[in-house]
Amino acid sequence: MSQTPTPTKAEPEKSESGMTHRQVMQSLTGLLMGMFVSILAGTVVSTSLPVIVSDLAGDQTSYTWVVTATLLATTISTPIWGKLADLANRKLLLQLSLLVFVVASAIAGFSQDTNMLITMRVFQGLGAGGLTALTQIVMADIISPRERGKYMGLFGAVMALGTVGGPLIGGFITDAINWRWNFFIALPFAAVAIILIQKTLHLPAQAKRKVSIDYAGIVLLSAGVSSLLIWVSLAGKDFEWASATTAWMVGGAVASLAAFVIVEFKASEPIIPLTMFKNRTFTLSVIASISVGVSMFGTSVFLAQYMQLARGANATQSGLMTIPMMAGLLIISTIAGAMISKHGKWKAIMVVGSVLQLAGLYLLGTIHYDTNFVLVSAYMFLLGAGLGMVMQNLVLIVQNAVTPAEIGVASSGIAFFRSLGGTIGVSVLGALMATKVADLMGSKSAELGAAIAALGEKGKDLAESLASGNIPAVHSLPESVRTIIESSYGDAVAHVFMVAAPLSILTILAVAFMPNLELGSQTRHQREEAEAAERNLAEVSEAAIAATPRLADEDTSARH
Incomplete structure (x- = not known):
């Protein structure tokens, strides 16, 4: 009697990396959640900082x-x-950065003074730096460049959700519960991320080798960048731009960074291998990342100010009003990533994205306090779409262009320069905005004085508040005064966007001149194995070539 063969269950289709789609998504869930946690922690407190610093009896310096x-x-x-x-071990480092972040967040929520809060914010930043760099690096371990495009769209969407949604969530929590919960809200997400990474993330084993840490490079880079960023953050507020303090801080930063360059050329394991700048793709991506950082971080800061100070919205409303930009980044980054993975073509998409970035910033530079909000929303969506097509794909292109051994430092290098550009950009543009507001308010001083005088006794307190530099909730001001202040801030924010717009030309040029390299179909581990096999083959070939004359000589001797 013939036996009917038992049907076998079809094997799940595997990607080029050897992982099923389900395994990839499980691994990415932990990475995406970790990245969301780091971004959320940086943005969720932005709308509640005045309340936090006031509750902890801090001053303006503490706030900064x-x-x-x-x-x-x-x-x-x-x-x-x-x-x-x-x-x-990258998996261990990823979990460690999450742990540092979780512990620092929990302690920050129990802060009793601003010194304790600032200290914990430093540790939060250390953990966030690890998450920012390592999530991109781990992706290169489990997904090939060709496949990575569609998953990069998810990272862009998470960045948009955290950057734009954070202020909205923070404002709501502060109003509804207490500001301390801004530091606790990310904890369950972080705990789940650590567990998911442990259970689902399986990375190829790395070859054991002697580790040499560039301590001098770490110290000099930290000193140079710290001095520069502290100067940009405080100049024009705590001291004049042209002052002895500026000379000391900028001089110290330049000296430290110059020494850093010298050290990196000599170090056996440099923090940022300067030889990477010989790679045209990496160098041009660094230039583009600086511009993208200004656009990404700057717009989230100044759009919130526009909504609150030029359109009279409160913290929660301003978060809702910036949703069009988040929608543009989220939707278009997902679509662009899927298109890159399907067709393997990235350059046209990124050029279009950089042009949209320029157009969005320019159009936002034309808005006023009373511009039709549908138009403002369209401009925000346009800018978000441009950033979504460029931002995450810069990391993808660099990872595809460097050697497997350089993927980690190259990925973190792009994130470093994007963060550096955003930090410096926000500080400089913020100083320009403060100057512009002062100029606009000064040009309308007579009109403002007349409007306040017409209020009689009620105008005295308002006049004192404005004279001290404090702006009350705009939506609570009398109509006559409110219009003057809203128009001043509306025009000042527009001025900031118009100044930032030309930077996007750098993004267009950088992307246009990048080599149009084909996206690879191998993960980092597979590339390392292929290169090792090629080296072994070359060594065998060289040995065979070297042995050929000797064998010929022996054969000749034997015949004689």
């Missing part, structure tokens, strides 16, 4: 340092984490 401390730690630590990823 609560923001600057995290930016500094994130920017400086990003390339260091990237270098460690090339030397040590």
Whole structure:
């Protein structure tokens, strides 16, 4: 009697990396959640900082340092984490950065004074720097460049959600519960991310080798970048731009960075290998990343100010009003990533994206306090779409262009320069905005004085508040005064966007001149194995060639 063969269950289709789509998505869930946690922590407190600093009896200097401390730690630590990823276990480093972040967030929520809060924000920044660098690096381990495009869209969407949604969530939590919960809200996400990474993320084993850490490079890079960013953050507020303090800080930064360059040329394991700048793709991506950083971080800061100070929205409303930009980044980055993976073509998409970035910034530079909000929304969507097509794909292109051994430091290098550009851009553009507001308010001083005088006794307190530099909630002001202030801030924000727009020309040129390299279909581990096989083959061939004359001589001797 014939036996009917038992039907076998079809094997799940595997990607070029050897992982099924389900395994890739499981691994990415932990990475995406970790990245969302780091971005959320940096943006969720932005709308509640005045309340936090006031509750902790802090001053303006404390307010500045609560923001600057995290930016500094994130920017400086990003390339260091990237270098460690090339030397040590990347999965362990990823979990460690999450753990540092979780513990610092929890302690920050219990802060009793601004010094404690600032210290914990530094540790938050250190953890965030690790998450920023390592998520991109780990992706290169499990997904080939060709496949990575569609997954990069998910990273762009998460960045948009965290950057634009953070202020909205923070404003709501502060109003509805308490500002301390801004630091606790990310904890469950971080805990789940650590567990998911442990259970689902399986990375290829790295070859054991002697590790040499560039301590001098770490110290000099930290000192140089810290001095520069602290100067940009405080100049024009705590001291004049042209002053002895500026000379000392800028001089110290230049000296430290010059020494850093010298050290990196001599170090056996440099933090940022300067030889990478010989790679045209990497160099042009660095230039583009600086411009993208200004656009990404600057717009999130100044659009929130536009909504609150030029259109009279409160913190929660301003978060809702910036949703069009988040939607543009989220939707278009996902579509662009899928198209890159399907067709393997990236250059046309990124050129179009950089042009949209320029158009979005220019159009936002034309808005006023009373511009039709449908138009403002369209401009925001356009800018978000441009950023979505460029930002994450810069990392993808660089990872595809460098050797497997350089993927970690190259990925973190792009993130470093994007963060550096955003930090410097926000500070400089913020100083320009403050000057523009003062000029516009000064030109309308007679009109403002008449409007306040018409209020009688009610206008005295308002006049004192405005004279001290404090702006009350705009939506609560009398109509006559409110219109003057809204128009001043509306025009000042537009001026900032118009100044930032030309930077996008750098993005267009950088992307246009990048070599149009074909996206590879191998993961980092597969590329390392292929290169090792090629080296072995070359060695065998050389040995065979070297042995050929000797064998010929022996054969000749034998015949004689």
